[in-house]
Amino acid sequence: MADKKSESKPTTKPVPFSNEYAVKDPEQFAMNMARMFEHIGKAASAWVEPREKGDHVETGPVTMAEIVETLSKVGEYWMTDPTRAIEAQTRLFAGYMTVWNNSIRRLAGESVNGEAASSTKGDKRFSDEEWNQNFFFDFLKQAYLMTTRWADELVEEANGLDDHTRHKAAFYMRQVSNALSPTNFIMTNPELYRETIQSNGQNLVKGMKMFAEDIAAGKGNLRVRQADYSAFKIGEDIALTEGKVIAQNDICQIIQYSPQTDEVFKRPIIITPPWINKFYILDLKPEKSYVNWLVEQGHTVFLISWVNPDERHAMKTWKDYIEDGIKFGLDTAEKATGEKEFNMVGYCVGGTLLSAGIGYLKAKGDTRPQTATLFATQVDFEYAGDLLVFVDEEQLKTLEATMEAKGYLDGSQMAQAFNMLRSADLIWPYFVNNYLRGKDPMPFDLLFWNADATRMPKANHLFYLRNCYLENNLSRGEMVIGDTKIDLRAVDIPIYNLATKEDHIAPAKSVYRGSKSFGGDVSYVLAGSGHIAGVVNHPSRNKYQYWTGSAPHADGTFEEWFEKAEEHPGSWWPHWSEWIAEKSGTKKVKARKPGGGKMKAIEDAPGSYVKVQA
CATH class of the missing domain: 3.40.50.1820 (Alpha/Beta hydrolase fold, catalytic domain)
Known part of the structure; x- marks a missing residue:
């Protein structure tokens, strides 16, 4: 009978941090950090200036108050009953313990076929090999995936929510999960961390410069650039049919x-x-x-x-x-x-x-x-689909008030709404590439068009939302x-x-x-x-x-x-x-x-x- 140990096929043993994560030139790194904070200051000024002047600043397709109010209804279901609250916390704690135990086993060279590990297949965010080979980053990935599944289940299992509220809660939870992905932060993304160390922080200098420019271009709101817009001119590079x-x-x-x-x-x-x-x-x-x-x-x-x-x-x-x-x-x-x-x-x-x-x-x-x-x-x-999230009586009242001053909805709001439908593809990859990696976006005619927003006339837009999305x-x-x-x-x-x-x-x-x-x-x-x-x-x-x-x-x-x-x-x-x-x-x-x-x-x-x- 074959020995059981000989039948196992251990995965590659995760490795701890190596020298590639150590700062090579502390003096240059410190200088670039100072330059980075200088650009962050300019970004802050670009954000504050229109607000200090009292200029109207668009708030996006949904307000933070709307998100908090919706998600609080989910929280109310779980927190008003001690038994349910303990059950939810126990499930979360048990999930973390499973992730921890699996990580320790992998560190010891054992083969682990965990559910969380398989869920990254096809997820471009975790394509870097360090997400699997490095103990620290593998643990972060597994903990993140487990937490997002737990959060989604809280929405799915919350009784007493009407269909529209549940739809909104699931959508907003997905936005939060996408925003909090460890791939979106320098210290928790191995690829970003390496690039920052290797360039002595030069990527962050360039990235924060673009960040300040894009807040200024958005008149106090961040308008993430998705392409090199200077590469196209309407009638010369695109829209050429005679x-x-x-x-x-x-x-x-x-x-x-x-x-x-x-x-x-x-x-x-x-x-x-x-x-x-x-x-x-x-x-x-x-x-x-x-x-x-x-x-x-x-x-x-x-x-x-x-x-x-x-x-x-x-x-x-x-x-x-x-x-x-x-x-x-x-x-x-x-x-x-x-x-x-x-x-x-x-x-x-x-x-x-x-x-x-x-x-x-x-x-x-x-x-x-x-x-x-x-x-x-x-x-x-x-x-x-998910565009229904943005349409109910309260949101239409808010939208009408927003359009009242100018008589139209700024094009950036519609662009943000469409981008939020696929935020994992249309927002966060560009945020990471532009502002954290410091890379210029590529020229791409489709994304140039996507950013070339149009305004919505007040009467036209309200009629459309009410008669189509709200009342069908x-x-x-x-x-x-x-x-x-x-x-x-x-x-x-x-x-x-x-x-x-x-x-x-x-x-x-x-x-x-x-x-x-x-x-x-x-x-x-x-x-x-x-x-x-x-x-x-x-x-x-x-x-x-x-x-x-x-x-x-x-x-x-x-x-x-x-x-x-x-x-x-x-x-x-x-x-x-x-x-x-x-x-x-x-x-x-x-x-x-x-x-x-x-x-x-x-x-x-x-x-x-x-x-x-x-």
């Missing part, structure tokens, strides 16, 4: 793109992008550009470029955005081409507005929209625009409804449910990846995949649909291209120049509205 602005009003510009084929499909395309972000997510570099690809396929393309609103737009409503945006685009395209039938495309909240807009226009007798393609668009918000009026047939009640069942045109599998803004399940709200034929398609990468996926890149299946039906669920769906490799764009080609006229016509000889060009694409900074 075209002309052929009409404009105080809400938008209408761009018509120049043809790249001798003949084009008879029915033009009009794109309604979200006003929450700028349209050039659909027109990044040519090798990524959806707009450029459309033109290459022989489509006449019009696009609505929304204004970056200011005080003058405070009372602009959804009716204004439909009348002076979507309808204005239809009128412009009809005048330029002579056509009376159009294929409509909407992205994210632009798709939500388009859906409501088609219903509104049809109620007015305007049937020019003949198809609708919706990218990552919600019309039913029951399963709207659009899908219920209760949304009223002007004097018109919107009934999506009257939207009986063919619809191509694209969801993305990992979407944190418009979850695939939510988009599927919304498909059932329309009155016509809906082709539901699921793309791989998330809200941006899943949509902006040029076929030449040969990335991801997409799924097709049966049309959504009243009693079906997303899970049932996905189980039977067929997976296809690569981009969904060619699949959609076949769908839209069938609906764009069997005969092609001579390519149309911007304006069609009937409208004078105002300026070159991408126009001036998109260049206005928030």
